[in-house]
Amino acid sequence: MPELPEVETIRSSMEAVKGCRANAIELFRTDIIRRQEYEPQELIGQAVEKVSRRGKFLIFEFSPKNILLVHLGMSGRFFLSPAAEEIRDKHVHFIVRLDNGYKLVYQDPRRFGGLWFLFSLDPVLSKMGPEPLEDDFTLTYLTNMCRNRKVAIKTLLLNQNLIAGLGNIYADESLFSARIRPERPAGSLEGRELKALHAGIRKVLQNSITQRGTTFRDYRDGLKKEGHFQNYLQVYGRENQACKICGCEIKKIRLGGRSSHFCEKCQK
DNA sequence: CGCTAGTCCTGTCTGC
DNA sequence: TGCAGACAGGACTAGC
Numbered sequence: 001m002p003e004l005p006e007v008e009t010i011r012s013s014m015e016a017v018k019g020c021r022a023n024a025i026e027l028f029r030t031d032i033i034r035r036q037e038y039e040p041q042e043l044i045g046q047a048v049e050k051v052s053r054r055g056k057f058l059i060f061e062f063s064p065k066n067i068l069l070v071h072l073g074m075s076g077r078f079f080l081s082p083a084a085e086e087i088r089d090k091h092v093h094f095i096v097r098l099d100n101g102y103k104l105v106y107q108d109p110r111r112f113g114g115l116w117f118l119f120s121l122d123p124v125l126s127k128m129g130p131e132p133l134e135d136d137f138t139l140t141y142l143t144n145m146c147r148n149r150k151v152a153i154k155t156l157l158l159n160q161n162l163i164a165g166l167g168n169i170y171a172d173e174s175l176f177s178a179r180i181r182p183e184r185p186a187g188s189l190e191g192r193e194l195k196a197l198h199a200g201i202r203k204v205l206q207n208s209i210t211q212r213g214t215t216f217r218d219y220r221d222g223l224k225k226e227g228h229f230q231n232y233l234q235v236y237g238r239e240n241q242a243c244k245i246c247g248c249e250i251k252k253i254r255l256g257g258r259s260s261h262f263c264e265k266c267q268k
Numbered sequence: 269c270g271c272t273a274g275t276c277c278t279g280t281c282t283g284c
Numbered sequence: 285t286g287c288a289g290a291c292a293g294g295a296c297t298a299g300c
Contacts, residue, residue, distance in 0.1 A: 002293070003293065003294095071294085072293090072294090073293090074277090074292065074293055074294055075292085075293080109277080109278050111276080111277055113294085151270075155271085167293055167294070168293055214293080218292090218293080219293070256273090257272080257274085
């Protein structure tokens with residue numbers, strides 16, 4: 001569910017716990033653990049030194065050495081809650097109680113997300129593509145990425161090993177911004193289209209971060225508040241509605257098993 | 269190697 | 285009202 005802007009919004013909410021120590025760890029089911037290099041209980045007594053993000057991963061670095069990696073999959077939430085507030089929910093799988101009167105809560109009904117208890121980030125993150133909002137995501141990189149590829153550009157944008165952090169919403173919105181149809185073979189994009197796509201990806205992601213993400217269904221930020229970017233979506237979830245630019249009906253098709261939304265008139 | 273389809277899981281909505 | 289089926293923001297894999 002949460003893509004780059006949503007995870008980034010959660011990350012910024014988590015700045016508040018920097019320096020806090022873990023008092024207690026509650027793990028309600030172990031099948032959410034994707035990789036375990038240490039016992040979760042080892043986090044007790046350690047302080048949150050740094051909270052960062054890579055693609056759709058949320059990264060907690062504890063002092064002195066332990067790392068907790070969180071991926072929210074489709075339906076995951078990760079939020080701060082007052083320690084005394086009782087949460088009765090069968091989908092809460094993991095809690096870190098902190099010494100500032102709050103607890104970190106991981107909740108995920110579909111359990112497509114997961115947790116990694118690591119000493120090093122390498123085994124999970126080493127294959128990921130560049131961060132689209134960082135300097136190493138250049139027009140040249142995008143151009144080389146698309147060159148000679150027959151696969152639909154939309155499918156390519158969802159590949160985390162090529163670009164980190166785009167999901168179904170922002171892939172569709174970026175392609176609308178660049179006026180490119182999702183099913184176009186990546187290798188068929190012309191120079192001006194690649195330039196528009198490069199700029200479009202950055203603009204859409206940045207605007208969504210400003211709006212604290214898209215609450216289409218389940219997503220909430222680190223304080224359980226909704227985002228606002230759903231009010232600015234141009235195509236995602238707007239099938240059968242009028243295009244905000246030309247008035248034509250937005251279409252929905254299936255591409256590589258995922259739904260794709262676009263305007264036939266605005267996107268070529 | 270590149271690509272597609274299937275799989276994991278629960279909740280919600282639609283149509284009969 | 286009940287029930288079956290489709291679908292949902294993701295990512296891995298087996299197989300062609």
